[in-house]
Amino acid sequence: MLPYEKFNGEHSMTILEFTAVVAIVSFAAGLLGSLTGLGGGVVLVPLLTIFFHVDIRYAIGASLVSVIATSSGAAASYVKEGFSNIRIGMFLEIATTSGALLGAFLATRIPTNILAIIFGAVLLYSAYLSRKTRTQAQRELPPDPRATSLRLNGSFPDLEGKRSYNVQNVPTGFSLMFGAGALSGLLGIGSGAVKVLAMDQAMHIPFKVSTTTSNFMIGVTAAASAGVYLSRGYVDPGLSMPVMLGVLVGSLLGSRILIKAETKSLRLVFSVVILVLGLQMLYKGIWGSI
Amino acid sequence: MSTAQTPARQPQPFRPQPWRDRRMELILGNLLRAGVLIAAAVVLWGASIYLFRHAHEPADYRVFRGEPSEFRTIPGVIKSVVSGRGRGLIQLGLLLLIATPIARVAFSIVGFAIERDRMYVAFTLIVLAILLYSLLGSGIGV
Numbered sequence: 442m443l444p445y446e447k448f449n450g451e452h453s454m455t456i457l458e459f460t461a462v463v464a465i466v467s468f469a470a471g472l473l474g475s476l477t478g479l480g481g482g483v484v485l486v487p488l489l490t491i492f493f494h495v496d497i498r499y500a501i502g503a504s505l506v507s508v509i510a511t512s513s514g515a516a517a518s519y520v521k522e523g524f525s526n527i528r529i530g531m532f533l534e535i536a537t538t539s540g541a542l543l544g545a546f547l548a549t550r551i552p553t554n555i556l557a558i559i560f561g562a563v564l565l566y567s568a569y570l571s572r573k574t575r576t577q578a579q580r581e582l583p584p585d586p587r588a589t590s591l592r593l594n595g596s597f598p599d600l601e602g603k604r605s606y607n608v609q610n611v612p613t614g615f616s617l618m619f620g621a622g623a624l625s626g627l628l629g630i631g632s633g634a635v636k637v638l639a640m641d642q643a644m645h646i647p648f649k650v651s652t653t654t655s656n657f658m659i660g661v662t663a664a665a666s667a668g669v670y671l672s673r674g675y676v677d678p679g680l681s682m683p684v685m686l687g688v689l690v691g692s693l694l695g696s697r698i699l700i701k702a703e704t705k706s707l708r709l710v711f712s713v714v715i716l717v718l719g720l721q722m723l724y725k726g727i728w729g730s731i
Numbered sequence: 732m733s734t735a736q737t738p739a740r741q742p743q744p745f746r747p748q749p750w751r752d753r754r755m756e757l758i759l760g761n762l763l764r765a766g767v768l769i770a771a772a773v774v775l776w777g778a779s780i781y782l783f784r785h786a787h788e789p790a791d792y793r794v795f796r797g798e799p800s801e802f803r804t805i806p807g808v809i810k811s812v813v814s815g816r817g818r819g820l821i822q823l824g825l826l827l828l829i830a831t832p833i834a835r836v837a838f839s840i841v842g843f844a845i846e847r848d849r850m851y852v853a854f855t856l857i858v859l860a861i862l863l864y865s866l867l868g869s870g871i872g873v
Binding site for chain 2: 669675
């Protein structure tokens, strides 16, 4: 018997309508997420749970799958720009994938309202981070011997040709990445906000290198927990399909515009959306309606 | 005398080779894009069958039931695809999608090996081991 055969009187959307609306919302989330660099996954789970009354576990499963699609789909266009650093990415993926394993393990054991509260906190933090101005002061630092022996230092194309950078605070960055991976596995998001905190703030990696390398890493991190989610029955084909396709098309379009567009006001709008969704998730988590 | 030969045999100190890294990144980037596009095509194909058959049934995701085993394991998904189910095909597309970044990691091992970067071959092997452990340990293969 199909799960959809149990008709619930209050819910009048048909599968076709539901698929269409979820695809449009996911497209918008993917586009905005990619234009602002804040990621689409972070708004998808709250949107699905708050407005479409989807159980948070199905929402997390669908979001996780869409995160892989976004990251992998956009990788090719980012790589062409020459910003990402595969060594930083691969080294830190050791931390993010082991974190993701832990996160996925915890996700199946934590009550859903606690998940919602953690999600709300991450959203509020993302909103805060997106409004904070980045300090570009301490860029010209001497090489850190740890980073040098790990071959993490690199360079990227700049307006004046090439700019090289020296990676700092490797242990701090590595630990933060473990946390980012755990959050990704727990909540089905790319946790771009924590990754940027680790790479941009702790490791002093230039912002463009941080964001593109983080994008490269997100797919691998998500793949580390996706198997767990799929085998636990969190990945519903009927829901994941419009989410994955919508986010993929939206973010591919966004990554094409990204390099040209100045997105300050868009970023403001999106961070307000994230803030509101974060408060909603906290409210729903605390008062147990999720 | 062996000392005469040592300079040639000594391992070269590691020098970053940006053009090689770039080439590798480009290949990996295109690999990822191809994987995603194939996965998306399979999902779309499955979606058309699923929507054609079930478009007018009510959608309800409010209660978590967990997926049936045919959508939870690789053999289950394959069986479902063979029997012509749309959602089985969607799930196959999603499995291909999950496999894409794992393939990227596996190919990176080759890339780092060509560059004779043993340290990064080792790092990449660790990442691959974690990914495979997660997949196989989750019971997706049974």
